[in-house]
Amino acid sequence: MDSPKEKSTKERLLNSGSILFGEKGYGQVSVREICKHAHTSMNMIHHYFGSKEGLFEAIVDHFDKQLFAIPIKLLAKSPRSKEDFQAKIELLFETTLDAYLENKVILVFVDREQPKLDSLIEFSIGFKAFIEQAQQLGFARKELDADMVLGFMLDRIHNQVQFLPWIKKNHGLDIENDKAYRTRWCEANVDLFMNGIAS
Amino acid sequence: MDSPKEKSTKERLLNSGSILFGEKGYGQVSVREICKHAHTSMNMIHHYFGSKEGLFEAIVDHFDKQLFAIPIKLLAKSPRSKEDFQAKIELLFETTLDAYLENKVILVFVDREQPKLDSLIEFSIGFKAFIEQAQQLGFARKELDADMVLGFMLDRIHNQVQFLPWIKKNHGLDIENDKAYRTRWCEANVDLFMNGIAS
Numbered sequence: 470m471d472s473p474k475e476k477s478t479k480e481r482l483l484n485s486g487s488i489l490f491g492e493k494g495y496g497q498v499s500v501r502e503i504c505k506h507a508h509t510s511m512n513m514i515h516h517y518f519g520s521k522e523g524l525f526e527a528i529v530d531h532f533d534k535q536l537f538a539i540p541i542k543l544l545a546k547s548p549r550s551k552e553d554f555q556a557k558i559e560l561l562f563e564t565t566l567d568a569y570l571e572n573k574v575i576l577v578f579v580d581r582e583q584p585k586l587d588s589l590i591e592f593s594i595g596f597k598a599f600i601e602q603a604q605q606l607g608f609a610r611k612e613l614d615a616d617m618v619l620g621f622m623l624d625r626i627h628n629q630v631q632f633l634p635w636i637k638k639n640h641g642l643d644i645e646n647d648k649a650y651r652t653r654w655c656e657a658n659v660d661l662f663m664n665g666i667a668s
Numbered sequence: 669m670d671s672p673k674e675k676s677t678k679e680r681l682l683n684s685g686s687i688l689f690g691e692k693g694y695g696q697v698s699v700r701e702i703c704k705h706a707h708t709s710m711n712m713i714h715h716y717f718g719s720k721e722g723l724f725e726a727i728v729d730h731f732d733k734q735l736f737a738i739p740i741k742l743l744a745k746s747p748r749s750k751e752d753f754q755a756k757i758e759l760l761f762e763t764t765l766d767a768y769l770e771n772k773v774i775l776v777f778v779d780r781e782q783p784k785l786d787s788l789i790e791f792s793i794g795f796k797a798f799i800e801q802a803q804q805l806g807f808a809r810k811e812l813d814a815d816m817v818l819g820f821m822l823d824r825i826h827n828q829v830q831f832l833p834w835i836k837k838n839h840g841l842d843i844e845n846d847k848a849y850r851t852r853w854c855e856a857n858v859d860l861f862m863n864g865i866a867s
Contacts, residue, residue, distance in 0.1 A: 665864035
């Protein structure tokens, strides 16, 4: 087991790697730079991750596991009623948004490198099964393509976090710190998601 | 007026600037690199754009004007009927997707630098007016927040283009070259946009 101090060095390396890979791109960052940014000696990346590539994989793995852990659990059971279906969709929006916000530093570099995300695949499978159950139970429309439904939810959440600085600067809206906006954003998007725009 | 040759040098500089700014970030690219990439002499950026900053602004301006020119025209008139409303929404998805695909090289760097986009503001105003007219005419639900509706459409299209390489690699789907997928994608998203998921 890691001692507290070891854990902290490891976490600083994960954090510095995320920031520098995001800012400059994986290929443009040296092991020396990451260690300097993390205030550790040069051999620590080798010690904890084997190589720069190992650090990259550890960051992606950490991000991947964090991002969809709660959403995957939420979708494990079929909806019991129309109200339960609606409530679960609401929770899904809120918890996924929280997970993206917590990992927003890593998101920049994940978007850039576009690695394979194993738990995204697991989440997609769970989400599709959940939508299919809702269709069979008569809570969701039969015509739906579950992939597109998932895309709608993830695109909205992803971009709200990706463009957080832009939205803050140009619209004065801050989903991270403004609770009222966060609530309104989730409610309006769940409503749109559930009911569409046509009257 | 520019001669054909002059136009071509200018366009090559715009293109090379977009590619290099996108790959490395604005701050990491030198005038020398851009000129080399564009196969022009060193003083051409000065001649056409004044400076690196001038080139940056010219690329953003070009992108901004291109991206929303057709969508802005489409939204200028109120929908005449429910069918016309649906048809215009379909056209809006298709033409906006085309414009994003045509400008996909610039998108990488616009996402990174997140500059102010004037015609996005113009498009937003037009879109909101269009949705409000549809609400008054009874074609769209009264509860809608037009900003969120716009966000849904743009996020879907933006990300389909931003993650084109990732979607191609992981799902074998190519919205740029696979006409059947493009049609299916537009239809499914317009359906979701219009009708939501609830039955």
